Amino acid sequence: MHKDDIEFGLSSERYAPETLAVHAAILPDPQTRAIAPNIVMSVNHSFLPNEGAFSAQGLEDISESPFLYAGWTNPTVRLLEERLAILEHAEDGLATASGMAAITAVFMSLLKAGDHLVISDVCYAAVYEFATQILPQFGIEVSTVDTSCINNVQKVLHESTKLVHVETPCNPLLRLTNIKELSELLKQRGILLSADSTFSTPVITRPLDLGADLVIHSLTKFINGHGDVLGGCVLGSKALISKLRSVAGVYFGASLSAQSAWLIMRGMETIYPRMKTLCESAYTIANWLENHPKVLRVLYPGLESHQQFSLAKRQMAFFGGIIAFQVEDIELIEQRFAHESKMFYYAYSIGHQRSLAVVLKTDDLDKSTYRFSPEQKANFCRDAGKGVVRLSIGLESPVDLIRDLSHLLR
Numbered sequence: 561m562h563k564d565d566i567e568f569g570l571s572s573e574r575y576a577p578e579t580l581a582v583h584a585a586i587l588p589d590p591q592t593r594a595i596a597p598n599i600v601m602s603v604n605h606s607f608l609p610n611e612g613a614f615s616a617q618g619l620e621d622i623s624e625s626p627f628l629y630a631g632w633t634n635p636t637v638r639l640l641e642e643r644l645a646i647l648e649h650a651e652d653g654l655a656t657a658s659g660m661a662a663i664t665a666v667f668m669s670l671l672k673a674g675d676h677l678v679i680s681d682v683c684y685a686a687v688y689e690f691a692t693q694i695l696p697q698f699g700i701e702v703s704t705v706d707t708s709c710i711n712n713v714q715k716v717l718h719e720s721t722k723l724v725h726v727e728t729p730c731n732p733l734l735r736l737t738n739i740k741e742l743s744e745l746l747k748q749r750g751i752l753l754s755a756d757s758t759f760s761t762p763v764i765t766r767p768l769d770l771g772a773d774l775v776i777h778s779l780t781k782f783i784n785g786h787g788d789v790l791g792g793c794v795l796g797s798k799a800l801i802s803k804l805r806s807v808a809g810v811y812f813g814a815s816l817s818a819q820s821a822w823l824i825m826r827g828m829e830t831i832y833p834r835m836k837t838l839c840e841s842a843y844t845i846a847n848w849l850e851n852h853p854k855v856l857r858v859l860y861p862g863l864e865s866h867q868q869f870s871l872a873k874r875q876m877a878f879f880g881g882i883i884a885f886q887v888e889d890i891e892l893i894e895q896r897f898a899h900e901s902k903m904f905y906y907a908y909s910i911g912h913q914r915s916l917a918v919v920l921k922t923d924d925l926d927k928s929t930y931r932f933s934p935e936q937k938a939n940f941c942r943d944a945g946k947g948v949v950r951l952s953i954g955l956e957s958p959v960d961l962i963r964d965l966s967h968l969l970r
């Protein structure tokens with residue numbers, strides 16, 4: 561294979577995604593022939609007077625800018641963006657300091673006072689809180705709906721709706737949104753669709769191929785995969801990403817550091833084998849849990865009992881590494897996971913090489929985040945009951961994980 565064949569944006573048709581995850585956009589350093597990418601730590605890059613951002617011609621498109629200042633773009637971060645764009649079949653990408661920075665960049669760049677945003681009514685708590693508590697302070701109207709049913713979205717759209725933001729599968733209930741169907745509806749009305757695909761990664765679903773305008777990841781999770789760095793990204797058309805780069809990077813200062821970008825790139829190279837392994841384990845464990853007498857209900861897109869199993873089979877290449885389940889005595893199971901588990905670290909995040917678990921109680925989520933209406937609470941409880949144990953399956957043997965779960969559920 562000639563390294564020159566694997567160039568940004570050209571190679572996706574000729575090479576398998578597993579190959580691209582390892583090789584894409586990487587060439588040995590011309591001077592030292594080092595194979596691992598260099599980390600460029602310089603904040604500044606020297607330039608000539610007619611090249612700078614404030615030259616007479618200005619910068620029409622900040623993504624095309626030469627390297628000037630690390631807050632706007634940096635060679636190591638740019639390489640990560642190019643490699644992420646290849647994996648997600650995007651024209652361009654913007655890496656940010658966290659997943660939240662990516663999401664807030666999308667909202668704050670694409671919406672203005674008077675606009676209307678629709679989001680999944682169950683999604684990562686900070687996204688929900690930002691959308692429902694902070695955006696209205698800027699005159700942005702926000703509707704929260706169960707996007708697993710497209711009719712719910714259709715009902716709230718109006719002339720001012722500019723953006724629909726979904727998480728699929730959503731955190732923590734693993735409900736799915738049909739990206740293809742929703743994007744067709746929104747395109748007719750000129751409304752943008754952004755999809756947070758953190759739970760899926762490009763190994764499982766490529767939202768842009770299905771019609772979404774933007775795909776978002778918390779790189780902190782599966783893409784880095786080792787629980788040792790924060791990062792986020794937004795991927796989409798050159799025009800949209802250029803708009804986001806000026807706001808997120810230049811104005812909000814939400815830029816990713818070069819060291820973090822390098823670590824994420826290293827994790828990302830093994831995304832395919834990692835995801836395949838942990839998805840297979842999660843599938844085995846979800847089936848085991850479903851047959852356990854102490855388990856009331858398992859939420860996992862790969863189970864026939866999942867309400868959207870047929871969509872999961874169409875939209876997901878694997879069913880993911882996150883499982884949520886209900887038990888009768890949620891307080892007891894919380895104590896056991898926190899104090900007795902030998903395999904699951906009791907922690908909030910997801911997507912590490914190590915398995916993690918957390919108990920999310922419905923009343924606590926309601927008080928702290930969702931502030932449900934009675935109908936919304938009933939809809940949430942339909943899947944979550946009094947609360948769920950959320951497992952993020954890691955790379956341990958499923959045999960060891962099941963032995964641990966068996967002890968905790970005794």
Ligand SMILES: Cc1ncc(COP(=O)(O)O)c(C=O)c1O
Binds near residue numbers: 658661727759779781
């Ligand atoms: C689905 C989803 N999106 C976004 C985020 C936010 O990412 P970060 O923690 O990198 O800001 C999270 C965090 O858990 C998440 O679960």
